[in-house]
Every structure is written in C-alpha cells, then in structure tokens.
Amino acid sequence: MKSLLAFVVLIIYVNQSYGYLGFDLPASQVFTTAQFNCFFNQSFYLILPQIYSANGEFEQIGLQNVVNARQSGLWADTIINPCRNVNNTCKNGLITGVEQALEIIKYVNSSSVPITYMNLQIQGHRNWPKDRTANQQFIMDFTNTIWVSKDHSD
Numbered sequence: 001m002k003s004l005l006a007f008v009v010l011i012i013y014v015n016q017s018y019g020y021l022g023f024d025l026p027a028s029q030v031f032t033t034a035q036f037n038c039f040f041n042q043s044f045y046l047i048l049p050q051i052y053s054a055n056g057e058f059e060q061i062g063l064q065n066v067v068n069a070r071q072s073g074l075w076a077d078t079i080i081n082p083c084r085n086v087n088n089t090c091k092n093g094l095i096t097g098v099e100q101a102l103e104i105i106k107y108v109n110s111s112s113v114p115i116t117y118m119n120l121q122i123q124g125h126r127n128w129p130k131d132r133t134a135n136q137q138f139i140m141d142f143t144n145t146i147w148v149s150k151d152h153s154d
C-alpha cells in the first residue's frame with residue numbers, strides 16, 4: 001500500500017466539485033479490485049480514470065479500472081481527452097469534434113463498462129494547433145454533440 005500511495009500522491013487532487021476525496025487516474029496501470037478497496041478504506045470515494053486518450057483511442061487500462069473500482073465500492077466517473085485531429089494523427093482517423101463525440105457515444109452505448117459521467121479534459125498541446133477560434137469550435141461541436149445525445153437518451 002505504501003508504494004501505491006506514493007504513486008497516487010503524485011497525481012492526487014481533491015475534487016472539490018464532487019465534495020469527496022478523489023483522484024484523477026491516468027491510464028498507466030490497472031489496479032485490482034482489492035487495491036481499489038484499500039483506497040476506499042482510506043476514505044477515498046471517487047476515482048476518475050482516463051478512458052479516452054488525446055491520441056484518439058479508448059484506453060483499455062482506464063476502462064478496466066472503472067470496472068475494478070466499481071466492484072471495490074469506489075465510485076468511478078471518467079475523463080475523456082478528445083483528439084484534435086488537425087494533421088490527421090489521431091488513431092481513429094476522425095477529424096471533427098462531432099465525429100469524435102459520436103465515436104465516444106457509440107462506444108459508451110455498446111460497452112458493458114458502467115460509464116456514467118464523462119469529464120472533458122484538454123491534455124497538453126498534443127495535436128492542438130494555435131488556431132484558437134477553430135479549437136473553440138471543435139470543443140463546442142464536441143460538447144454539443146454529447147449534450148444532444150444525452151437529451152435523447154434516458
């Protein structure tokens with residue numbers, strides 16, 4: 001547990017908007033249900049695994065962490081980093097914010113992983129050009145597509 005804690009201390013933050021002690025979990029390591037249960041016993045209630053990377057692909061490590069965390073008693077919401085495919089370097093080959101959002105919706109809709117909330121994160125400058133207006137448009141297209149799909153589902 002000590003080494004685990006040392007690792008987590010680096011990435012830990014108290015998520016004040018939730019009002020619980022939680023942390024952001026990069027998709028670098030699968031934690032077991034027992035390890036998550038240990039966090040739970042240390043008064044953590046929420047983790048935020050990254051499930052979609054800025055490279056334009058789903059993170060299998062993050063998805064497994066959602067499953068394991070939920071089995072351990074922890075709540076898991078997720079983090080998605082949309083890929084801004086300005087030079088066609090995203091792994092899924094999709095270009096627009098709408099396409100990226102639809103890809104994520106389609107996956108979440110058909111996945112057995114219990115995904116509830118998705119938090120949008122813009123990671124570094126990877127694949128993001130300096131064109132602020134186009135970047136804003138991309139984010140608006142992305143969030144509006146997710147929003148509309150949410151309204152039409154139950």
Ligand SMILES: *[C@@H]1O[C@H](CO)[C@@H](O)[C@H](O)[C@H]1NC(C)=O
Pocket residue numbers: 034035037038041
């Ligand atoms: C967490 O606490 C429960 C209840 O006290 C205990 O049964 C369980 O073994 C603990 N889990 C870990 C990983 O320490």
Ligand SMILES: *[C@@H]1O[C@H](CO)[C@@H](O)[C@H](O)[C@H]1NC(C)=O
Pocket residue numbers: 105106109110149
């Ligand atoms: C979600 O899945 C259902 C059943 O598989 C399908 O009818 C529906 O069109 C899907 N919705 C989206 C947004 O992909």
Ligand SMILES: *[C@@H]1O[C@H](CO)[C@@H](O)[C@H](O)[C@H]1NC(C)=O
Pocket residue numbers: 086087126127128129130
């Ligand atoms: C896209 O490619 C152009 C031309 O090679 C380059 O100048 C630019 O920095 C690249 N943009 C990103 C975000 O990688």
